[in-house]
Amino acid sequence: MGAKIVCCHECDELVKISNPHREGRFKCPNCGNLLFMHKEGMVERMYALGISALVLFALTNYFPFLSFHVAGNTSHANFFTSSIYLFQEEQFLLAVALMMTTMVVPFIRIMLILTLFGPLYYGYLPRYASVSLKLLTFSQPWAMLDVFLVGVFVSMVKLIKMGTIIPGTSLWAFMVMVFVMAGMQVTLNPHPIWERIEEQQKRRKTV
Amino acid sequence: MRAIDAGLTSCHVCHQLVRLPKEKTGVHLVCPRCGEEVHMRKPNSIQFTWALVMASIIFYIPANLLPMMHVQTFAGTQSDTIISGVLYFLETGSYLIAAVIFIASIIVPITKLIILIYLLISVQHKCTLHRHQRKKLYALTEIIGKWSMVDVYVVGIMIALVHFGGLTTIEAGEGANFFLLVVVVTMVAAMQFDPKLIWDPKEEKEENAGY
Numbered sequence: 001m002g003a004k005i006v007c008c009h010e011c012d013e014l015v016k017i018s019n020p021h022r023e024g025r026f027k028c029p030n031c032g033n034l035l036f037m038h039k040e041g042m043v044e045r046m047y048a049l050g051i052s053a054l055v056l057f058a059l060t061n062y063f064p065f066l067s068f069h070v071a072g073n074t075s076h077a078n079f080f081t082s083s084i085y086l087f088q089e090e091q092f093l094l095a096v097a098l099m100m101t102t103m104v105v106p107f108i109r110i111m112l113i114l115t116l117f118g119p120l121y122y123g124y125l126p127r128y129a130s131v132s133l134k135l136l137t138f139s140q141p142w143a144m145l146d147v148f149l150v151g152v153f154v155s156m157v158k159l160i161k162m163g164t165i166i167p168g169t170s171l172w173a174f175m176v177m178v179f180v181m182a183g184m185q186v187t188l189n190p191h192p193i194w195e196r197i198e199e200q201q202k203r204r205k206t207v
Numbered sequence: 208m209r210a211i212d213a214g215l216t217s218c219h220v221c222h223q224l225v226r227l228p229k230e231k232t233g234v235h236l237v238c239p240r241c242g243e244e245v246h247m248r249k250p251n252s253i254q255f256t257w258a259l260v261m262a263s264i265i266f267y268i269p270a271n272l273l274p275m276m277h278v279q280t281f282a283g284t285q286s287d288t289i290i291s292g293v294l295y296f297l298e299t300g301s302y303l304i305a306a307v308i309f310i311a312s313i314i315v316p317i318t319k320l321i322i323l324i325y326l327l328i329s330v331q332h333k334c335t336l337h338r339h340q341r342k343k344l345y346a347l348t349e350i351i352g353k354w355s356m357v358d359v360y361v362v363g364i365m366i367a368l369v370h371f372g373g374l375t376t377i378e379a380g381e382g383a384n385f386f387l388l389v390v391v392v393t394m395v396a397a398m399q400f401d402p403k404l405i406w407d408p409k410e411e412k413e414e415n416a417g418y
Contacts, residue, residue, distance in 0.1 A: 011342065
């Protein structure tokens with residue numbers, strides 16, 4: 001493939017990229033914004049990260065991430081319990097926000113990545129690829145697992161004087177998952193997939 | 208060469224270049240590749256951003272004044288606002304946690320609002336100065352936006368952990384709701400702002416000033 005022209009979405013500069021299939025970062029010459037990052041093996045890496053994220057997600061939600069002992073009483077917290085208690089207190093806004101940003105949106109993103117990159121890994125472009133990519137773009141700012149991790153640390157310090165805090169199995173899985181999710185964010189480069197979608201559309205039109 | 212001068216725009220979802228005919232303003236055009244609506248600039252970007260910034264300033268007041276959570280023990284109910292939480296950590300010597308909470312729930316939202324207001328005013332005055340710095344400021348608002356959620360999550364985790372059937376319970380306060388709204392509304396405000404507007408005014412002034 002030859003040169004292509006990209007429009008910087010920060011400053012509207014038209015950038016001619018003579019060799020878009022060179023590995024590396026492509027930056028806007030005007031404002032320095034990262035246009036995209038090309039790296040070979042993106043599909044394979046995304047598929048691998050997607051599978052590990054799904055396994056870690058299951059682990060994180062199955063086991064409690066923190067246990068708390070005070071005077072013979074024990075309570076466990078996992079991702080469901082905070083939302084459920086908030087629902088019981090009729091704090092619906094908080095409950096929904098907590099559930100969406102820490103469970104629903106990350107899970108949807110993992111499933112989108114698996115259903116998109118799974119078929120791509122086996123050399124087949126699914127029909128729903130453009131919908132998946134669109135949803136991945138829109139849901140990106142609303143997955144806040146990394147922020148939640150900081151929240152876990154803060155509440156650990158907050159409670160440490162009241163009783164004994166025991167980090168659960170899923171805290172470790174959760175910490176790894178935060179890094180896996182960040183890795184997915186960095187690796188994801190939708191441009192080559194959009195190009196494949198365009199080729200498929202052209203082929204459909206000619207046939 | 209900028210895309211707007213060439214009559215082109217990029218789809219904000221798939222970054223496809225689309226030609227926007229000038230005479231067809233007001234007609235809804237969709238991207239041929241992904242089917243998403245395309246615009247030269249985000250429509251009514253400045254108005255929407257101003258409205259959301261105003262809304263979050265209003266929400267920010269009760270978020271700080273009302274308690275984030277109520278802690279019920281045998282000794283009675285204790286209510287904590289954001290500031291009193293920070294002060295508690297300072298008194299007990301957990302400076303790091305005090306700093307984390309102070310930065311996440313006070314500095315981050317205020318910085319974001321100030322940056323957005325500055326960007327809005329400078330764009331409305333067609334300012335051509337410090338474009339690179341303003342672009343960096345906008346990128347900063349997008350990065351730091353979600354980190355103010357920390358305090359809301361802490362409330363959620365505390366509720367889940369301190370739950371011993373009647374002895375000691377923690378309830379979320381009204382302030383937490385307002386704080387959540389501040390975070391969400393400022394995030395939407397930053398998304399509504401179109402960074403391309405920073406680069407739109409022509410640099411005639413600078414050329415004239417240079418003689």
